[in-house]
Amino acid sequence: MTKSKLANQSFEPIMQIDNIVKEFSGVRVLHKVTIDIFPGEVLGVLGENGAGKSTLLKILSGIYQKTSGSIRFAGQDVSIDNPASAKALGISMIPQEFNLINTLNVFENIFLGNERSNGLFLDKKAMRAKTLGLLAELKTELNPDALISTLSVAQKQMVEIAKALVSDVKVLIMDEPTTVLTNHEVEIFFALVERLKARGVTLVFISHKLKEVKYICDRLVILRDGYLVSIDEVDDIDEADMARKMVGRELNQIYPKKVFGSDEPVLKVSNLNIKGLLKNINFELKKGEILGFAGLIGAGRTETAEAVMGLRKKDSGEVQVNGKAVTIGSVADAVACNMAYLSEDRQGKGLVMNFDIIKNISLISLAKYVKGLIRARAEKKQAQHYVKLFDIKAASINSELMNLSGGNQQKVYLAKWMDTEPEILILDEPTRGIDVNTKKEIYHFINQLTHKGMSVIVISSELEELIGLASRVLVMREGEIVGELEGDDINDREIMYYAAGLK
Amino acid sequence: MSEQTKIIMVSPQSPMARLARFPWVTYAPLIALIILLVASGLASEHFLIPRNLTNVLRQVSYTGIIALGMTFVIIAGGIDLSVGSMVALVGVLCIMLLNWLGDGWFAVMLAIAAAVTMGAALGAINGLIITRGKVASFIATLATMSILRSLTLYVSDAGEVVSENNSFPEVGGGYWLGIPVPVWVFACLALICHVLLKHTAYGRHVCAVGSNATVASYSAIKVRWVYFTTFVIAGVMVGISAVMLSSRLNSVSPGDAGLFYELDAIAAVVIGGTALAGGRGTIWGTVIGVIILGIINNMLNLLGVSAYLQGTVKGLVILIAVLAQFKGDR
Numbered sequence: 001m002t003k004s005k006l007a008n009q010s011f012e013p014i015m016q017i018d019n020i021v022k023e024f025s026g027v028r029v030l031h032k033v034t035i036d037i038f039p040g041e042v043l044g045v046l047g048e049n050g051a052g053k054s055t056l057l058k059i060l061s062g063i064y065q066k067t068s069g070s071i072r073f074a075g076q077d078v079s080i081d082n083p084a085s086a087k088a089l090g091i092s093m094i095p096q097e098f099n100l101i102n103t104l105n106v107f108e109n110i111f112l113g114n115e116r117s118n119g120l121f122l123d124k125k126a127m128r129a130k131t132l133g134l135l136a137e138l139k140t141e142l143n144p145d146a147l148i149s150t151l152s153v154a155q156k157q158m159v160e161i162a163k164a165l166v167s168d169v170k171v172l173i174m175d176e177p178t179t180v181l182t183n184h185e186v187e188i189f190f191a192l193v194e195r196l197k198a199r200g201v202t203l204v205f206i207s208h209k210l211k212e213v214k215y216i217c218d219r220l221v222i223l224r225d226g227y228l229v230s231i232d233e234v235d236d237i238d239e240a241d242m243a244r245k246m247v248g249r250e251l252n253q254i255y256p257k258k259v260f261g262s263d264e265p266v267l268k269v270s271n272l273n274i275k276g277l278l279k280n281i282n283f284e285l286k287k288g289e290i291l292g293f294a295g296l297i298g299a300g301r302t303e304t305a306e307a308v309m310g311l312r313k314k315d316s317g318e319v320q321v322n323g324k325a326v327t328i329g330s331v332a333d334a335v336a337c338n339m340a341y342l343s344e345d346r347q348g349k350g351l352v353m354n355f356d357i358i359k360n361i362s363l364i365s366l367a368k369y370v371k372g373l374i375r376a377r378a379e380k381k382q383a384q385h386y387v388k389l390f391d392i393k394a395a396s397i398n399s400e401l402m403n404l405s406g407g408n409q410q411k412v413y414l415a416k417w418m419d420t421e422p423e424i425l426i427l428d429e430p431t432r433g434i435d436v437n438t439k440k441e442i443y444h445f446i447n448q449l450t451h452k453g454m455s456v457i458v459i460s461s462e463l464e465e466l467i468g469l470a471s472r473v474l475v476m477r478e479g480e481i482v483g484e485l486e487g488d489d490i491n492d493r494e495i496m497y498y499a500a501g502l503k
Numbered sequence: 504m505s506e507q508t509k510i511i512m513v514s515p516q517s518p519m520a521r522l523a524r525f526p527w528v529t530y531a532p533l534i535a536l537i538i539l540l541v542a543s544g545l546a547s548e549h550f551l552i553p554r555n556l557t558n559v560l561r562q563v564s565y566t567g568i569i570a571l572g573m574t575f576v577i578i579a580g581g582i583d584l585s586v587g588s589m590v591a592l593v594g595v596l597c598i599m600l601l602n603w604l605g606d607g608w609f610a611v612m613l614a615i616a617a618a619v620t621m622g623a624a625l626g627a628i629n630g631l632i633i634t635r636g637k638v639a640s641f642i643a644t645l646a647t648m649s650i651l652r653s654l655t656l657y658v659s660d661a662g663e664v665v666s667e668n669n670s671f672p673e674v675g676g677g678y679w680l681g682i683p684v685p686v687w688v689f690a691c692l693a694l695i696c697h698v699l700l701k702h703t704a705y706g707r708h709v710c711a712v713g714s715n716a717t718v719a720s721y722s723a724i725k726v727r728w729v730y731f732t733t734f735v736i737a738g739v740m741v742g743i744s745a746v747m748l749s750s751r752l753n754s755v756s757p758g759d760a761g762l763f764y765e766l767d768a769i770a771a772v773v774i775g776g777t778a779l780a781g782g783r784g785t786i787w788g789t790v791i792g793v794i795i796l797g798i799i800n801n802m803l804n805l806l807g808v809s810a811y812l813q814g815t816v817k818g819l820v821i822l823i824a825v826l827a828q829f830k831g832d833r
Contacts, residue, residue, distance in 0.1 A: 311721065352782075
């Protein structure tokens with residue numbers, strides 16, 4: 001790749017981000033971040049999940065409002081209050097989930113909200129012609145009249161990019177543009193980036209794939225826990241450095257002493273396959289251990305857990321619990337096998353937000369409290385037990401879950417599954433969006449459970465969490481288990497190497 | 504202070520604070536009913552006469568029974584537009600069966616059992632189309648609403664179907680302890696439904712499914728089964744209502760029996776504070792909603808307001824109820 005960055009730096013920065021702070025209900029997620037972005041460069045933004053990458057880019061594109069700090073665009077102080085004002089400046093963001101309307105065709109989407117008309121009617125001819133021109137410039141063969149629903153993911157991305165170009169974009173922000181693409185599509189995407197650069201467009205993008213970032217970017221911004229760690233020329237940093245800078249801090253006592261399980265397997269999964277998602281998954285969970293699942297988003301970790309729990313149809317695969325082959329076709333079957341699964345999507349899949357604490361905790365285990373009718377007193381007593389055990393903070397035990405903080409919601413979620421008295425506990429991103437103190441509480445609680453003989457799987461995108469908790473870590477990539485790490489091998493470098501496909 | 508009291512937030516116990524914490528939205532239907540009763544008593548001297556009151560209750564009991572079933576459907580996140588047509592079809596078939604069976608109480612009992620079974624079966628058909636065929640409940644029941652009404656007209660040749668059984672009118676026209684039988688039936692069913700919704704695992708599951716079906720399925724709840732059964736409950740209620748209505752009149756006119764009952768039932772459920780989006784609601788709220796609608800109708804009659812304007816008032820009441828609910832949600 002040609003590095004025209006020296007030439008670039010002689011220009012004035014197109015965008016100056018100065019001391020940006022962002023708080024969500026009092027919790028600071030971005031701490032005085034200052035970055036200059038130069039015209040025509042490709043700027044990569046790296047960081048662990050929760051480091052503040054998406055938040056930063058959403059502020060730049062007007063989706064979020066900054067709490068304090070200033071943004072200058074082409075030398076002018078600007079306030080970016082909404083996506084429309086960002087667009088007016090020439091800043092566009094392509095989100096991970098595309099904003100395309102499936103029932104409209106390519107050119108209609110490209111001109112959505114920006115339609116050309118000749119007096120009274122839409123000037124379809126002009127829009128179609130302009131679309132053809134843009135697509136030709138992007139060197140893509142796409143029919144302007146093709147329906148979005150018939151396009152591949154990569155083609156949809158082309159449409160998004162064309163949509164940004166039609167509104168004369170100067171800075172194009174992309175959130176993990178390559179995660180959804182196949183290898184071949186990624187190559188096409190890289191070529192496209194070159195063409196956009198040639199057009200003078202500045203690109204800012206988030207990626208988790210270090211190799212890719214190294215290949216395509218001019219400079220790299222690394223964020224961690226909402227702080228700017230470094231801005232490096234891409235030539236001055238290698239992948240190992242990136243991984244280290246992303247993870248950063250020393251591990252401290254927020255993690256309890258590690259436990260090591262016995263040799264006795266409680267859960268054995270063999271030859272699990274789901275077409276297009278999972279390839280030949282084999283693993284064992286040993287009694288009393290904490291087994292970590294690492295990997296990038298979309299590597300198939302959640303899908304593995306859901307398949308094991310009967311939430312997804314398996315194409316093939318065998319599950320053994322305590323040495324006995326079991327058929328799990330529904331969550332109810334999994335519960336009967338003493339298995340529990342806390343989804344990463346606490347609010348969307350885990351808790352009934354307009355139920356109170358009591359009703360959420362007893363939702364799965366309700367049969368325990370029923371003698372003809374629900375024995376409300378027994379149900380409440382048990383909920384009070386968990387409130388005390390987990391130190392759940394709420395106005396009252398009858399508070400609806402939507403009024404609890406994320407950490408307390410997570411504790412209720414844990415209580416809900418603990419009430420089914422599981423032996424195997426699968427935790428998917430158990431501390432996502434949770435403050436460090438509650439994290440610590442949850443870690444120690446997980447640890448206590450294993451002392452009582454429970455076996456735990458932790459799926460996490462926070463390397464630090466896996467390194468601190470797990471006695472064994474399986475790394476997944478693109479639907480396969482690609483590595484197993486134990487002891488001192490469980491470190492961020494090893495995990496990242498496997499996860500990013502360097503090993 | 505013990506550990507358990509830690510979760511109780513310490514808050515100022517001033518009267519104002521208590522007033523602010525009072526769950527106004529929850530009790531809004533009850534408060535509205537009390538205000539309406541007082542206002543009606545003041546506005547018309549005929550209103551508080553026992554005979555007028557029992558009349559109001561009887562008039563609302565037919566749609567009231569249906570509204571009980573509708574409450575389950577709506578809480579689970581659905582809607583059933585076919586109940587009005589279903590009342591007519593079940594009513595017509597019930598009387599036709601009765602006339603075929605002949606006179607006497609045995610025939611009446613058999614016909615009632617058949618009517619309830621038919622209601623359940625029709626509800627099950629709705630439920631199957633919706634859960635197995637994955638059709639939105641609004642569309643599915645819009646279709647069955649049309650189908651059932653047309654079948655009613657077809658089997659009856661669009662003519663009034665009159666019962667020849669001498670005992671039948673005593674079912675819906677009878678009194679017990681001075682109160683009409685349909686009112687007793689409505690009250691008993693309301694109690695049963697309340698217990699079912701509030702105090703059984705099934706009721707809990709209905710609320711969970713309506714609030715978030717994904718969470719429910721991740722919580723080992725048989726979402727489709729629960730959703731399906733709410734339509735069966737609605738059908739059973741329709742069957743019972745059809746028996747009450749047809750026995751009271753001793754006949755069913757296939758064209759207008761049950762006309763717009765679905766709208767009255769939905770209105771009552773919404774006025775009673777059940778969220779149209781599903782997930783929360785109460786039976787007692789629905790009962791109050793039913794009575795509020797009945798009193799408003801009654802008062803408009805007593806006060807001599809044009810019958811043409813009654814729909815306007817009903818519409819405004821529904822709007823106010825929904826606006827109040829919406830405010831509570833924010």
